[in-house]
Amino acid sequence: MIDLDSLTSSGQPLAFFFDLDGTLAELQPRPEQVFIPAETLAALEQLARRYAVAVVSGRPLAEIDGFTAPLRLPAAGVHGAEWRDPQGELHRVTLDGEVLAQVGQRLEAVLGDHPDLLLERKSVAFALHYRQAPEKEALVHELAAGIAAEHPEFKLQPGKCVFELKPAAASKGEAVARFMELRPFAGCLPVFVGDDRTDEEGFAVVNARGGLSVKVGEGETVARARLPSVVAVARWLQDLSRDLAPHYKQGD
Numbered sequence: 001m002i003d004l005d006s007l008t009s010s011g012q013p014l015a016f017f018f019d020l021d022g023t024l025a026e027l028q029p030r031p032e033q034v035f036i037p038a039e040t041l042a043a044l045e046q047l048a049r050r051y052a053v054a055v056v057s058g059r060p061l062a063e064i065d066g067f068t069a070p071l072r073l074p075a076a077g078v079h080g081a082e083w084r085d086p087q088g089e090l091h092r093v094t095l096d097g098e099v100l101a102q103v104g105q106r107l108e109a110v111l112g113d114h115p116d117l118l119l120e121r122k123s124v125a126f127a128l129h130y131r132q133a134p135e136k137e138a139l140v141h142e143l144a145a146g147i148a149a150e151h152p153e154f155k156l157q158p159g160k161c162v163f164e165l166k167p168a169a170a171s172k173g174e175a176v177a178r179f180m181e182l183r184p185f186a187g188c189l190p191v192f193v194g195d196d197r198t199d200e201e202g203f204a205v206v207n208a209r210g211g212l213s214v215k216v217g218e219g220e221t222v223a224r225a226r227l228p229s230v231v232a233v234a235r236w237l238q239d240l241s242r243d244l245a246p247h248y249k250q251g252d
């Protein structure tokens with residue numbers, strides 16, 4: 001299915017980057033209903049014993065940690081706007097507090113009239129979910145695009161039934177590139193697995209470094225490999241971790 005052997009044949013170690021929603025975890029009607037299955041977490045933990053592993057998500061770091069607990073991996077949250085480096089140090093893109101408050105008020109004012117739309121506030125970003133009301137996609141898009149046009153510090157990030165306003169300086173590609181500067185990621189061949197449009201920037205960085213980009217599900221992509229579903233990702237991870245098991249003692 002995915003040929004990691006050709007990558008590992010070079011002898012260069014691998015580094016893994018995983019998106020969370022729609023990759024490690026199935027999408028759910030509401031974002032707070034999402035969870036990573038126990039078997040997937042166990043496989044991730046085994047993988048992290050042997051390789052550099054990071055989670056790169058649109059979720060805030062605190063939520064990522066909640067999903068992977070008790071495992072605490074290097075991670076980038078809010079599409080790279082906040083991240084914890086391999087040494088455990090936190091970094092965050094900052095935005096003007098007044099602008100954040102203004103934008104938040106404006107979004108609340110509009111979404112107050114639409115109880116089937118969900119406004120998710122993140123530290124330096126806003127997510128407008130319309131999964132419960134797909135017919136309102138155009139309305140949400142217009143609102144978010146209008147704010148992004150007025151406030152260049154924000155970039156419009158479309159996703160699955162969501163439009164996000166994220167800091168313009170943040171991207172998953174940036175996040176991957178930053179991790180690749182640091183041990184234990186530096187010098188590794190990167191593997192990035194993701195399902196959504198925000199992941200395309202991560203795929204591009206990985207492709208440029210000769211690594212393996214893996215798109216989950218259908219849709220146009222620059223990724224070089226594909227897994228059909230979250231279930232397929234879980235199986236692949238479990239196969240990988242089983243293959244690793246005999247090598248633990250040598251690696252540690």
Ligand SMILES: [Mg+2]
Nearest residue numbers: 019021022196
């Ligand atoms: Mg995703």
